[in-house]
Amino acid sequence: MAGPEQDSGFEVIGDGVIDDRDRRRGPLPSEPAAGAGTGFVEPVSEAAAAAWADALASFRSWWFWLAGAAALGISWGLAAAVVAVGEANGWFETSVPTAVYLLMGAWLSIAAAVLGTLWGFRRPQPRMAGMLLSGLLRGVAFALLSGAVLALVAVAAGGPIALAGAAVVVVAVEVGLFGLMGAGCRACFAHTVPAAVLAGLLLLLLGMGNLAAAVLLLPGTMATGQASVPVNVQRDAAGRITAFECVGQLHTVEVANTDRVAWMAASNPAMIYSALGAGAVPAEDPSAWILSGLQWAADGPQRDVPCLDGESSANLPPSSPVVLTGLMIQGALASLVLIPGRMLSARRR
Structure with missing residues (x-):
């Protein structure tokens, strides 16, 4: 078995630019310390500590909050654009502000999937539990920010504010699940390009392809x-x-x-x-x-x-409940790339 001092199989991508934490603060959580195990089962306390340290480093990075603010702005812009087209063609019977509010939550859910995949892709960790926990922590942070903005939009539009609460739950879970997919895609390949292609295909499948196939x-x-x-x-x-x-x-x-x-x-x-x-x-x-x-x-x-x-x-x-069906399908796809990816990564060590 290869020693822990050998390469972990992951590349450093855009040090200090694409990565959402400052490497000067210490070694990345994806870099196991000397003597650390490489198995699938690790103590929960160690995984939780590593996940918290990784997420906290992200929270201290302005790239993390810039990405969240950009996702909020793009989601609102896309919702407003769809409503503008729909209003011109008589698609909406409800008020325009309420329609923007509804669609903004939908676009934010997709944005959470995109951000979760990117964060998981860039921040792989050696422990599966740590991957999920760090993704959920980032998801909760982005979800709280999204919920606060959606609540303000709901008040302004006169829409049901309870939808903001539903969006908070979905955003947090999607960041965590798609983070696993991103990490799994990265682990499947030694180089970033094929891994990024696989991650992009999964995003297209779950973000657009599945809905388009159902409609067709x-x-x-x-x-x-x-x-x-x-x-x-x-x-x-x-x-x-x-x-x-x-x-x-x-x-x-x-x-x-x-x-x-x-x-x-x-x-x-x-x-x-x-x-x-x-x-x-x-x-x-x-x-x-x-x-x-x-x-x-x-x-x-x-x-x-x-x-x-x-x-x-x-x-x-x-x-x-279609909510459970959808989450089960996402979880199954995450397992299909994460488990083989970690096996392939272990062989490359």
Whole structure:
């Protein structure tokens, strides 16, 4: 087995420029001290101490806060641009300031994925627990900053301030999960270029590709089914059917099996934010109908077409939270690059 004094397999990228901490403060957490173990299982206290030291060094760097401020500004700009185009084409029925507020939270979720990947890519650590903890600490810091800005936007726009709380949770978790992906991509290769390409492809897949694929495949989910007549129909404050009973003979209806493609979009950070935000706002709020769209699609045609196959609402299976589905998919992808990456990195030592 190679000694700890040998190269760890990682390159120093942009010392003092791209790296988000000052190396003059001491050795990087990714550089194991003499006698440090290289296994997957390390004492939690050591991993936590290394993660805190790494995150604290980032917090002292103006690059970290500049990146966060840039993400906030770009998210607001993109949200405003989308709303401006939508307003010109009559897409929005809600107020323009509220629409900007909703979309800003969605863009911030994607920005958290991008920043998490970059931070994880640049700040690899020898301990898996340390990678996750340092990513979550950075995520909490950026999430608190994002939540404060979103709360101010919510007050100005008159939107539901609870969405800012949902954004805080999503941003913190996404920075941590995508940090693992970034670190895993970096560990897979000895050189930065192929590692950066892999990280970029993962970002494109989870940030845009999954949603685009679901939208493109949606027309193919149309089919015909059999349904009876619903009676005693109950609706929620948004007007959606929540309970019903069925009578009469079956007849042919057209249905969209949206549950077949909704799982693809579930791993998109913006969709996770919208699904979590749907439960944070009152059902009568105009934004609740928009935010709950993915969950409604994941529930399948039984929620949209009552009495499908003659089944009343009491016999329908419970909903599967798309938030958990999306996070599980992201976690699985992070494991697929992180575990093999650490094995490859160990071979290169």
